Amino acid sequence: MRSLIVISLIGIWGVVIISSCGSSVNGKTTTATVIPTESFITADTSLIPNDQFGEAVRYGRELMLNTAHYIGPDGTRGKYLGNKMNCTNCHQDAGTKAFSFNLMSSHDNYPQYRGREGKVLTLAERVNNCVMRPHNGKPLPLDSKEMVAFLSYFKWINSFAPKGKSFKGAKNLHVSFPAVAANPEHGQVLYQENCSRCHGHTGEGQWNADKTTYVYPPLWGSSAYQPGSSMHRVIKQAEWLKNNMPYDKVSPGKTFLTDAEALDIAAFVNNDKIHERPNPKSFDYPQLAEKAIDYDKGPFVDTFSVAQxxxxPYQPIISYWKEKGLKAIY
Ligand code: HEC
Ligand code: HEC
Known part of the structure; x- marks a missing residue:
C-alpha cells in the first residue's frame, strides 16, 4: 500500500521526491533501488516489558551484541567462547536484520530435526552449536542465566514475526549458480578491492581500542570461525555476503556484489589451502543424503570430488541428486 502511494507521488512530484531520496551524480539524478525499510519486520526494543521476563530479554539482546564481553575468552560472566567475535557479526542487528541469518522465527522453529547431528535439537542446543563452531567455544550450561536470556530474547523477537508463515528477509537471498566452479583466485582480487580495507589484507580483522572484541571481525586465522561452521560453506557464505557485504555498500534489499562475485569471494575466504582456521573434530552428518552439497568433507552420497x-559447479550435483530422487540441501 505504502509503496503504491510513493510511486503515485513520484509520478506527480517526480523531481522533488527523487532528489530528496536519491543522489545527484554529475548533475544527473539517480534513484536507489532500495526496498523501503518499512516493508521489513523488526523488533521494537522500546516494547521490551519492564518485568523479570523483560530483564532476561534485555540481557539476551546484550549477549547477542556484546557476546565476547560477557562470555568470551576473558568474559565478565563466564569464559565460554574461544574467540572474541559477537553473535551479531553474522546475525546482524542482534538477529533481526533481514537477509542476515535472521533469528526472528527461530523460537517457532525448534525443536527441529537437524541432519548435521542426525537428531532433534532444542533451540538451546542450536545456540550451543554456534557457541562451539563459529565461536570455537564450549557449550553454555542449558540452565545458565545466559542460555535462559538468549532463549527469552529469541521468544520476544519471535513475537514480532508473523505466525506460521515466512516473511521477507527470514531467509538469506539466494545466489544463482554459474556453469563454472567458483574461482578463489578471482575471489582474492575481489577481496583486496572490496573487503581488505576493513577485514585486513590477511583477513585478521581489526581490534577495538582495548582488544576486547573487533571493530571488523576476522575472516580466517586462529581467531576466526572453524571449518565445521556453516559460514565456511561457499554457497552459504555467498548468500549472506550478497546482501550484507561490503558492510557500507548494502542495506536490506540493496545488494552490491553479483552472485558470481559473492561465490568467488566466499571460495577465496574459505580456501583451506591458503587460510588456516582452528580445526577441532566436529560432528558429521550421520546420514549422507542429508549432507549439504557445499559441505567440504566426504564421504558423499555421490561420486563428485571434494573440490566440486x-x-x-553445483548444478550437476543438484541434477544428479534429483535424478536419484533426493533433494539437494544447500
Ligand atoms: C560466523 C558467523 C556466526 C556467528 C558468529 C554466530 N552464528 Fe549463529 N548461525 C550462523 C549460521 C551460518 C547459521 C545457519 C543459518 C542457516 O543455515 O540458515 C546459524 C544459525 C543459528 C541459529 C539457528 C537459527 C534457526 O532458526 O535455525 C541460532 C539460534 C544461532 N545461530 C544463534 C547464534 C548465537 C546465539 C550466536 C552467538 C553466541 C551465534 N549464532 C553466532 C552463523 C553464525
Ligand atoms: C566498511 C567495512 C567493511 C567492509 C568493506 C567489509 N566488511 Fe565484512 N564486516 C564488517 C563488519 C562491521 C562486520 C560485523 C557486522 C556487525 O557486527 O554488525 C562484518 C562481518 C563480516 C563477516 C561475518 C563475521 C566474520 O568475521 O566471519 C564476514 C564473513 C564478512 N564480513 C566478510 C566480508 C567480505 C567478504 C567483504 C568484501 C566483499 C567484506 N566483509 C567487506 C565490515 C566490513
Missing amino acids: HKFG
Missing part, C-alpha cells in the same frame, strides 16, 4: 562439492 566445495567450489562447484
Whole structure:
C-alpha cells in the first residue's frame, strides 16, 4: 500500500521526491533501488516489558551484541567462547536484520530435526552449536542465566514475526549458480578491492581500542570461525555476503556484489589451502543424503570430488541428486 502511494507521488512530484531520496551524480539524478525499510519486520526494543521476563530479554539482546564481553575468552560472566567475535557479526542487528541469518522465527522453529547431528535439537542446543563452531567455544550450561536470556530474547523477537508463515528477509537471498566452479583466485582480487580495507589484507580483522572484541571481525586465522561452521560453506557464505557485504555498500534489499562475485569471494575466504582456521573434530552428518552439497568433507552420497562439492559447479550435483530422487540441501 505504502509503496503504491510513493510511486503515485513520484509520478506527480517526480523531481522533488527523487532528489530528496536519491543522489545527484554529475548533475544527473539517480534513484536507489532500495526496498523501503518499512516493508521489513523488526523488533521494537522500546516494547521490551519492564518485568523479570523483560530483564532476561534485555540481557539476551546484550549477549547477542556484546557476546565476547560477557562470555568470551576473558568474559565478565563466564569464559565460554574461544574467540572474541559477537553473535551479531553474522546475525546482524542482534538477529533481526533481514537477509542476515535472521533469528526472528527461530523460537517457532525448534525443536527441529537437524541432519548435521542426525537428531532433534532444542533451540538451546542450536545456540550451543554456534557457541562451539563459529565461536570455537564450549557449550553454555542449558540452565545458565545466559542460555535462559538468549532463549527469552529469541521468544520476544519471535513475537514480532508473523505466525506460521515466512516473511521477507527470514531467509538469506539466494545466489544463482554459474556453469563454472567458483574461482578463489578471482575471489582474492575481489577481496583486496572490496573487503581488505576493513577485514585486513590477511583477513585478521581489526581490534577495538582495548582488544576486547573487533571493530571488523576476522575472516580466517586462529581467531576466526572453524571449518565445521556453516559460514565456511561457499554457497552459504555467498548468500549472506550478497546482501550484507561490503558492510557500507548494502542495506536490506540493496545488494552490491553479483552472485558470481559473492561465490568467488566466499571460495577465496574459505580456501583451506591458503587460510588456516582452528580445526577441532566436529560432528558429521550421520546420514549422507542429508549432507549439504557445499559441505567440504566426504564421504558423499555421490561420486563428485571434494573440490566440486566445495567450489562447484553445483548444478550437476543438484541434477544428479534429483535424478536419484533426493533433494539437494544447500
Ligand atoms: C560466523 C558467523 C556466526 C556467528 C558468529 C554466530 N552464528 Fe549463529 N548461525 C550462523 C549460521 C551460518 C547459521 C545457519 C543459518 C542457516 O543455515 O540458515 C546459524 C544459525 C543459528 C541459529 C539457528 C537459527 C534457526 O532458526 O535455525 C541460532 C539460534 C544461532 N545461530 C544463534 C547464534 C548465537 C546465539 C550466536 C552467538 C553466541 C551465534 N549464532 C553466532 C552463523 C553464525
Ligand atoms: C566498511 C567495512 C567493511 C567492509 C568493506 C567489509 N566488511 Fe565484512 N564486516 C564488517 C563488519 C562491521 C562486520 C560485523 C557486522 C556487525 O557486527 O554488525 C562484518 C562481518 C563480516 C563477516 C561475518 C563475521 C566474520 O568475521 O566471519 C564476514 C564473513 C564478512 N564480513 C566478510 C566480508 C567480505 C567478504 C567483504 C568484501 C566483499 C567484506 N566483509 C567487506 C565490515 C566490513
